[in-house]
Amino acid sequence: MLIEEIGETGKKLHTGRSRNEQVVTDEKLYLKTKIPQLIERLKRIQTSVVKLAEDYFDVIMPAYTHLQQGQCVLFSHYIMSLFWPLQRGKERLADLLKRIDKLPLGAGALAGTTLPVDREYLSEQLGFGSITENSMDSVADRSFILETLFVLSIILLDLGRYAEDFIIFSSQEFGYILLANTISTSSSLMPQKRNPDFFELVRASSGELFGNLTQLFVVLKGLPLTYNKDLQEDKVPLHHGVENTLRVLEVFEQVVGKIKLNKKQIENQIDPSLFATDMIDYLVEKGVPFREAHGIVGAIVYHAEREGKRLNELKLEELKKFSYLFDEKVSELFDPVHSVNQKKTTGSTNPEKVKIQIEKAKKLI
Amino acid sequence: MLIEEIGETGKKLHTGRSRNEQVVTDEKLYLKTKIPQLIERLKRIQTSVVKLAEDYFDVIMPAYTHLQQGQCVLFSHYIMSLFWPLQRGKERLADLLKRIDKLPLGAGALAGTTLPVDREYLSEQLGFGSITENSMDSVADRSFILETLFVLSIILLDLGRYAEDFIIFSSQEFGYILLANTISTSSSLMPQKRNPDFFELVRASSGELFGNLTQLFVVLKGLPLTYNKDLQEDKVPLHHGVENTLRVLEVFEQVVGKIKLNKKQIENQIDPSLFATDMIDYLVEKGVPFREAHGIVGAIVYHAEREGKRLNELKLEELKKFSYLFDEKVSELFDPVHSVNQKKTTGSTNPEKVKIQIEKAKKLI
Amino acid sequence: MLIEEIGETGKKLHTGRSRNEQVVTDEKLYLKTKIPQLIERLKRIQTSVVKLAEDYFDVIMPAYTHLQQGQCVLFSHYIMSLFWPLQRGKERLADLLKRIDKLPLGAGALAGTTLPVDREYLSEQLGFGSITENSMDSVADRSFILETLFVLSIILLDLGRYAEDFIIFSSQEFGYILLANTISTSSSLMPQKRNPDFFELVRASSGELFGNLTQLFVVLKGLPLTYNKDLQEDKVPLHHGVENTLRVLEVFEQVVGKIKLNKKQIENQIDPSLFATDMIDYLVEKGVPFREAHGIVGAIVYHAEREGKRLNELKLEELKKFSYLFDEKVSELFDPVHSVNQKKTTGSTNPEKVKIQIEKAKKLI
């Protein structure tokens, strides 16, 4: 591969070269090509994410902790939460690229070469930023491959968590996402099925990458210096890992862009008990200490449950029994729009803050 | 912990705060304290390494590929090959610190808070560089812990390969390293034993870190957004991983500094066949194409073996049968000093180049 | 520990014993105590499972592939599907116990001992089935610990998949499981929350075990024979792994026994499209080849969807347009009881078959 890359110079280079230095040079050249492609794919997913955030800016949905409805958020805020792991993925790849950008050629078998090779010049010719500092380290080090596999594992792990969400959101019981034929498959036995296969494959994909990482870690563990034949086992996990990630990123970009929300269903699913924290905030604003307010609202929730009523079905008189501070404005609390507007902090789901977040994100693509 | 850290401000902060945001803030504060300590420990090992390189600058040893003697190198060059993985460890920690340096506080349970908290101000007060951009991502993300455990795994994996070397070098058969009582232990049954326990524990230590990493990766895989109780399982691997690494780095620093070389034994162990590449270089310099020279020397090695002679015991006449280019200067080839001096490239084992390498390293500590 | 176990005999044994043989003997004695406890805990969970299967024998629920409703099953059938992984867990533990049941004592440091110890007699005294065959293998082998950690990993992985189901079933959107206060926790910020913490901890628990397994695997990889200090690193993962599993099994048993189903909600959630396979079976029974029937029903499903009707809302005339074989009996198809009764095979969800399954299970506890 090296020789193809640099033609005649490559052929001359071969004279007296060791496979030890060439193998690692090839791997670095490979990654110097592939990492920019990976970053590009991440950017495209970020673009799809921002588009979704803008397209569905009016949708308010329940957000979850413990897979229980916690608080209302803009769908835009939810989907933008995926933008930042992708951004970290790009940063990790860029950091990694710095470490890859050192040419090992000239290290010989392990001790350096007797030919008066100008390694700095060679490095420039081959597009490297600098040269490795120690010939033995040059042929023995594979930590840049481990780091590659790790960074890709994290990217797929992050995507996998959203894939899990989308699969749950596509169930009949949730019904938030409409699975178009283009992003689902049918069943050999059950013709009614619309299976979120693509999201399932994304969810599964971090397993292969982390398996590749584990493989290479086990191989490297306890190896004496410098080159050992064991190191040959780095090629398959590296190439499989990189190519597979590129493929998964492409699939994810395509299917995420085709997500259609069932707005009506999302609205219907919002459980009024979701607004319990808004009730607490209401009391706190009127001067009730937080812990006390938490206790009061807890008692109200319990009361409603016992009465078989939803939280928004309780009459003002009933609420007043728990605190005289409740007045007719309490009914506003059960409005999702009011709930998200009440949030104040930078980075919160307040629509103004989400707009700022989206603008910031656009600059980073 | 947060409250101890920031006193009265901490207490006020508690009002209406969610455990979700606090837990992750605590973890980031913990790492902002620990990572500089880890970097400091790595620097100390680098200092020990440089000292060894200077103390034993005159020692020439066989260097290995496949655990077979390959070429002669300065011991200084060999031990300096450990400096650069440590340097990469420091760089990876510094890169990681950037990603940790974003305050999540103000994210609330997941949606942001209704209190008009100035997160930028808070971030400054708590010594963070900036704030997280999305409240849901803030409470759901644990990738900085994965990255911590990964970076520490790599550091210990690298140290473990040198530990393996030192264990092999301490065997009676190699005999390169004299195990002083201070860096070895005895046996309950075999009083003659000097066991390299400390190096064995260093060799084993990457297992625990990679186990911690695997644990957290498995825990995170497929988790829906945002916070789930499963995330509580990140604390033990994080704390064990960090504290254990600090301990191993301390042990390694102490024992590596006490390594004593058995110079005489190292010299005796150098196998003359090691100079076969020097013979090739000799012929190449006289105009023989590399592949041809490799063939000639291969034939000579085979001949010597069949005759039961070591390579340096062959007479000039014998050599001349393989190539008329050999002359009396050939005897110089079997001199380790000549061999290392012949290397020309930056980063090679040539003593002048090793000195430059050491100077460069000193500036980085 | 050994000495406590066998008193005076233990003290005498100490004479001239090596730590190498004692450490591994202690680990085997420990597991010979713990494995029966683990099996006992699995049995108790099996008992809870069978009780649930009997208590809710009348409940029919949707069963899922790809988290999409696939076909109707008895809840009893669903929950009994957990019985068999537990049974395999018990079998794996029993198989493992055979391999542990060989006494290593008498192996000395590695070569055997000069004392005329009758190892067979000792083995009998200590409750072992037989003795190890080779003294070097005796002190070097740790594969029984790897196997322990693996078997426990699988058990927790299997439980974790059901924990995932229970978490999903506890969401407001599914609503199948009522989370009693005894098996859920509240939130520091959101008083309405009932979080399925215990099931989340079960879901997470396989991470720790697999992390323990990975740790020991990495430690053992590439270790030369026989004993090395690295082997000391087996104790923490072994003890943590076993004790943690015992704890998780206890938690799981307690919470699974307290599951309450919301029968009405389960019934309501059944999507009529679930009966599409019953429609196919109906046509096949009337002589239509399977592939053709699959095509017809697929077309009907698509038609219903376009018309905005549920499958059971289609009129007979509409159906007849797709196949003249439909008659008034078609309405029976949309009855869950009819659907499960139609299944014929051993091991199916047919109520008679489920009863047989339960009886078989009871004999195995």
Added chain:
Amino acid sequence: MLIEEIGETGKKLHTGRSRNEQVVTDEKLYLKTKIPQLIERLKRIQTSVVKLAEDYFDVIMPAYTHLQQGQCVLFSHYIMSLFWPLQRGKERLADLLKRIDKLPLGAGALAGTTLPVDREYLSEQLGFGSITENSMDSVADRSFILETLFVLSIILLDLGRYAEDFIIFSSQEFGYILLANTISTSSSLMPQKRNPDFFELVRASSGELFGNLTQLFVVLKGLPLTYNKDLQEDKVPLHHGVENTLRVLEVFEQVVGKIKLNKKQIENQIDPSLFATDMIDYLVEKGVPFREAHGIVGAIVYHAEREGKRLNELKLEELKKFSYLFDEKVSELFDPVHSVNQKKTTGSTNPEKVKIQIEKAKKLI
């Protein structure tokens, strides 16, 4: 594959079958073919091991703990220590086969089938021992694949430890094993090199298997019941894992059979300090308590070292200063043959016991 296997019956079976049940049936059929092949390969390696043990029955070598010489053993005893891990490998495969030997066919998509299939009869026809008990478990379970990958990982881990030994024994410094051209490779740059590539590849091979295991474990973690597309990701690790193991076992069998020992070198390398435990045994036999004897010999070892003498170079008078119990018979202690003969226990390196061990082993092949 299934259809090829069972011809016409297979075609009929297809009617109305789900891919869910077929995929898992295919995997079980595949393993029912491959596991006996794996066991056969293990047997062949066992045969090679026994042959080596018999061919070199007269060779006594140092055995190691901490890679330090510990005690003398027969080479036969050493190599027989490899027989028993292979035996455990066979046992684990046989145990696993029991769990694979249950036919899932008839489970349908998940609920069973409406066709009156006689699963018991089908099981007999397809060569299975029995049928699975629950249709949902049948299509969801992949633990038999995890167990396969685990068992193969352990086998390769065990072989890898011996490969590590052989690599160390092949170094110039040890020189125990002569690397014939048939089991070593040369270098592109260093013509003198004889690299133990095959043993290095065996040492590395457990990495791939454990990587495969990790991949599938991560994929399965947290998956809801029953079938999910993620499960498709089990095929590559299963097939790669099995085929790769078969290949490694074949390579190992071929190279281990070609090992040639350098008897003279092994004899020369025995360090007299190795006999320190024999000195202790000598004193214990004369009535000195073990701890006291250990102290005396420790002092003697220290004295010899300070005097620059080897243990067998100390005069009787010198020894008597440490204990009056030493007499002229002490010189026998430094005889390797005497040392191994002194061992008494079953499973020890005593030549009579090793012969018994070999006979027992032969019966197990």
